[in-house]
């Protein structure tokens with residue numbers, strides 16, 4: 001039997017690399033192609049070191065995508081909204097969809113968007129992820145929408161300063177959180193079980209905590225008292241940018257006591273793994289005893305650098 005080939009679009013980024021690492025742990029042997037605009041960059045070379053083939057292409061240049069899609073049996077993709085903004089995000093998604101339609105015979109397509117993505121929202125990236133996801137679904141290729149909620153990796157960039165965890169979320173709103181690792185675990189299970197996951201969609205959530213509880217977990221792990229601080233929106237716009245502040249406003253106002261619905265037990269049951277708690281994430285990523293070196297740089301932070 002020939003080996004299936006999976007094209008990972010965004011394969012040199014945070015999520016894509018985690019997906020590649022998870023695919024490598026499966027019993028099924030896959031040939032993996034990681035798409036990059038430039039194979040010579042440090043992050044592309046770090047991806048190549050995982051034992052995958054780098055293929056050069058650019059979502060803004062549709063002609064560069066088709067040869068790689070032609071080689072693939074399955075495609076996993078994400079597109080970093082924060083680096084390009086609303087209109088270009090939709091355009092890049094459309095270019096990928098057009099390349100997939102031109103090739104025509106893919107077995108499975110998985111797109112990682114964002115938790116609570118939808119059309120009727122004032123949060124631009126939740127709307128553009130929804131529109132890209134729908135456009136990819138319309139290609140007719142068996143499709144799975146993976147929708148990760150807020151990444152715990154964001155805490156790496158936000159950090160604790162002078163014993164304070166400052167975030168634009170009130171202390172009592174329950175806030176779903178997940179990780180690159182769990183998003184990748186779910187993605188790999190879906191790709192490996194196309195018949196079960198074609199036509200499904202999931203908000204990927206791993207833990208549910210208020211800001212106060214998040215600060216308590218961080219306190220326990222780092223061994224110092226951490227107080228939550230509900231940063232007002234105007235301050236948040238300066239610290240994190242307008243899009244991030246609008247997203248947090250949405251979290252506070254959307255669901256009453258919970259930012260929005262997600263179902264951690266459904267992830268566990270359908271994908272067959274126990275999602276990481278925040279405590280597990282922090283301990284596995286070097287937070288014990290302090291947080292000097294961030295373990296990850298989230299996509300929205302890369303876009304601000």
Ligand SMILES: NC(=O)c1ccc[n+]([C@@H]2O[C@H](COP(=O)([O-])OP(=O)(O)OC[C@H]3O[C@@H](n4cnc5c(N)ncnc54)[C@H](OP(=O)(O)O)[C@@H]3O)[C@@H](O)[C@H]2O)c1
Pocket residue numbers: 009010011012013014015016035036037038041043044057058059060078079080081082092113114115125147148149150151152154298299300302
């Ligand atoms: N932060 C959160 O809490 C959260 C939660 C849920 C979802 N998200 C979503 O996660 C996404 C960011 O994911 P990430 O952190 O994995 O991003 P990332 O680390 O910035 O990676 C971006 C990837 O996209 C590739 N890329 C960029 N422009 C490209 C182009 N024109 N053509 C082809 N490839 C291109 C990059 O490859 P090269 O540089 O090698 O070309 C890289 O592999 C955002 O859309 C965000 O909305 C974030």
